[in-house]
Amino acid sequence: MNSPAQQGHHIVKAFSEELEQLSASVATMGGLAESMISDAIDAIITRDSDLALDVAERDKRIDALQHDVERQIIRLLALRQPLAWDLRVCIAALKISADLERVGDLAKNIARRTRALNEAEPLPLTKSVERMGRLVQRHLHEVLDAYVSGEIAGAVGVWERDDDVDEHYNALFRELLTCMAGDSRLIGPGTHLLFIAKNLERVGDHATNIAELVHYAVTGSELTAERPKGTPLESGAS
Template sequence: MADHTVKSFTEELDALTQEVARMGGLAEMAVNESITSVVRRDTSLAQGVIERDARIDTAQHDVEKRAIKLFALRQPMASDLRVVLTGWRIAGELERVGDLAKNIAKRALILNQAEPIQLTRSVERMGKIAAQHLKQVLDAYANRDIDAAVGVWFHDEDIDAHYNSLFRELLTYMMEDPRTISSSAHLLFIAKNIERIGDHGTNIAEYIYFLVTGEQIATQRPRPPSSETTE
């Protein structure tokens, strides 16, 4: 392959990676702002998240077009193939993250019209964990940092634990004061969306592992030694 062709191919791979990274920045911002719109009861911020979701969709389509072009014209092999395939897959995960952030913002618009309830802070804590995990996997993707990606993969259960705890709190809250049922239900849907954002972050971590190693990550997380000794 001629030198100029190799250089052009490398530039195209870099452009794909950069577009995925840019899309990741948009998705990360949407998650953070959607959570903030709930906590601060910020209607204008929630509306902004909803309106800007189209930018994430556009970025995903651009990544898809770039990937298809590379498959068709370059027929990438080995590590180059993994770069294209991983970029395409991560873009799909980020598009869904954007949709979930938009859903959270839509719930915020409804919650902002009702009386505030205390458990909003519990949702905030859960949201911060999911947002931090998303940031970590996006940084891991940019740096090809397999250790950081695996770290997020191992700690996905932190978000699940917060969701289960919040679920029980919200049920108790609704039973004690039926007037809070509507708002609590919206918070429960928000919490579920946050949990799913965490799942997408875990999926991205798995793609990064494949990108760097060429292998699939283990399907089950081994138990930490501390949990084995306490049973």
């Protein structure tokens, strides 16, 4: 996000270093959140309760990382008084870290439900959940790439494709309802699966949020409802 080649070094070197450190922390968080989502989906498919347990455990680390990021940002605001780009980067990092922390929570929730699912018979709909999960995971991956590289095209792409996730969710919702209506024994695991799908949908929302924040941090303007291709300024660049 704060790559020196693009933004130039601060005259006060420590400032640049701290911003880089902040970006690295957020990226680490992002990586962790992404791996949690990925592993949680794997756990559903492979019915791996240990993996699910591991995912739930990792949530503590992501919480700790978020605290660390917050601390860094408070420190930066207090000591460096960032302006313009730097200010936007800080604010974006603060919000992204909150989003990622939520993503972590959702992954943990998915993992818990996976363990509950594993006690029941496998459901036929896990494939659909997997597809939705992979899509969400890809979105998350793309926005995090965009965050790290500063290339807003990826972020804008994710933001524009947020509807895909919603569509997947709606489809899955209907399938699950049909399933559960057909077989009342499936209501328990089906509900779990429904919540998992809902959680994934919310992860998708967070990814969209992050995409907006990346866009704001890089361009200084908000992604508007009309979904423009970007401000005139960056149009020449991306």
